[in-house]
Amino acid sequence: MLASVQIPLSMLVVFASAKLLSELFERFGQPGIVGEILAGILIGPHVLGWMAPNEILDILSDLGVMFLLFRVGLEVKASQLVKVGGTALLVAVAGVVLPFLCGWGISALWGEPELESIFTGAAMVATSVGITAQVLAGRGLLRTRAAGVILAAAVVDDVLGLIVLAVVSGLARGAANYVDIGLTGLLAMGFVFLLAKFGTRTVKHVVPRVRSRLNLPEGDFAIAMTLLFALSLLAVYAGVAAIIGAFLAGMALSESAEPRLQDMTSGVSELLVPFFLAGIGLHFDLSAFATASTLGLAGLIVLAAAASKFVGCGLGAAGMGRTDAVRVGVGMVPRGEVGMVVAQIGLNMGVIAHSVYGIIVFMSVATTLIAPPLLKLAFRQATRAEEEIVARLG
């Protein structure tokens, strides 16, 4: 008796509609993930109005993307990423510089104020790797070479995004403290580098010893969760996203994880990921597009966001050949929740107008929606041949 209605109601409406639209999309050969995001838009405040974003859903969404990246990390070996490190660095840098310049330039040419234009550029920088990772994981393609480059580049991209945001926020406050920003960047890079380099080895050495001494039932799972939360927290303290820590935690465990741990983790992520995906849709706000002028700018920004990331990252990956370069370019397109967070900060600092905030959110959702079908296309041609290679190597 007495229990609040809010938790089961929110969960039922969001989960069931996400899965229903996912089923419809799969039935017509489209990526289910797009259906889950659209479900959020559909039930959200601007269409059917069945559900508004609330604290429960936001928490489940944050946990969802954390577990999504953790599960992806579990399927990726650190050595696989280190091998493609050089290419990933090129991809990440080109994929940050080009979108930033594009966003800034278009917004400035459109006549927006200087600082607002710079913020728009900054919001176009960060790739949200969750969407691509979910598509590739669903199709068993995480161990392809292109997937390795995308994942490694997304990690670097997050560090670069952190630096760009620090600089831009500094400018908005009147003066950027470049020493502080340099230190922040160094800390973030140090965290990622140390974990990627030594994480797996340390875990392989330490975890079995701890585990063998535990009397706890499901000790494996308890250790994995503790590592996940600890590295997510450390990542936030180091200045990068919690999900980067979650990804690195998964990767560190990837060589010692038992199948049972994989099954239990996929239970958690199957439950929570729909809240992340539908949550993107729930936060989608159409009210910003009151005038034809903002609509035009929004269209232009979406095109520029997709094209600049595709071209920048594609060029960075040119050394891998045309097929893989296209895959990497497409895989880096979704901005997901990260662009929205930048826009939120700009809004809170009073630097960007509500209409520009709306445009950035629109860009984030739109780039996230177009990526999965394009990814499906980009990975179609060579899928069968490559899966065999992966199977032989794995």
Next chain:
Amino acid sequence: MLASVQIPLSMLVVFASAKLLSELFERFGQPGIVGEILAGILIGPHVLGWMAPNEILDILSDLGVMFLLFRVGLEVKASQLVKVGGTALLVAVAGVVLPFLCGWGISALWGEPELESIFTGAAMVATSVGITAQVLAGRGLLRTRAAGVILAAAVVDDVLGLIVLAVVSGLARGAANYVDIGLTGLLAMGFVFLLAKFGTRTVKHVVPRVRSRLNLPEGDFAIAMTLLFALSLLAVYAGVAAIIGAFLAGMALSESAEPRLQDMTSGVSELLVPFFLAGIGLHFDLSAFATASTLGLAGLIVLAAAASKFVGCGLGAAGMGRTDAVRVGVGMVPRGEVGMVVAQIGLNMGVIAHSVYGIIVFMSVATTLIAPPLLKLAFRQATRAEEEIVARLG
């Protein structure tokens, strides 16, 4: 970048300390579950002060107990409960009447106001089946006869608790509307009866048909979660606890659930249940015990709460023989979160004083802490022989 520190911090501190104390308790042959509750008290505001209850933890705790009961339901067959229905009814009724009279009587003899005494009695009524279910599930004893009676009685107990609370709140408002209360009780009983009676058969008939037509990956899990949320929500609408709906959803699925669904569900519950257990400890408030008088009353109430439930339920189960009657009596002792909710309502209505609220919370936590070791004892003697019977029958 930018992600809030609160989610990973809360999760790390609560999860890791719960598991650490659970490990310590298991190492010394004590039930890990007691360690997890004590971890909540230890890190909570009144001892170390590392963590205060917050919205994230409360949501995870609510989800935790929901998944705990769902998983327990998955291991229980409806026919097992229906078979012991008569005994369970006796156990539940005697286990409601005796604690209510005891709580009321002691409080009144101690000189508390009439209405406050009645509320104290009402808060002593409801058994929190989560704790006992967790102990029995952990030891593979859910299919014993005593476990069946405990689970069925806990469901009936929840309906009776609902009626008692409705009457008591009505009295507090000045007049109880007995027609409304009767209808509420009937609705709750109808919901439970229909689901227990026809749930399994319907699910067995419908779910495989739906599943076979789904293109969705992990369609089994999606169906199970939708059923879980839908029945939890319906339970709340019918007036009983969401966890009763969760339990009935699990039971309805128990005959058609694949092992993979079990593994995925146990991943979710392994993650979330520690937040439920430590959450009980986190809400433990020592500040109410300022005077020796309240301390005396608190001790008396705890003793009465444990003894009256044990005697009432034990007498109800007397027909099963002494061993099983003791097991049932002990299994019904924990009050967990349910007593706290009743106390909270009384506090909000201005009917009970803060000191009485503190006493009820103390009683809830104390009865929850003493049950697991007693359960271990009660189930020790015959465990081996019975496990064989269960294995042969299962």
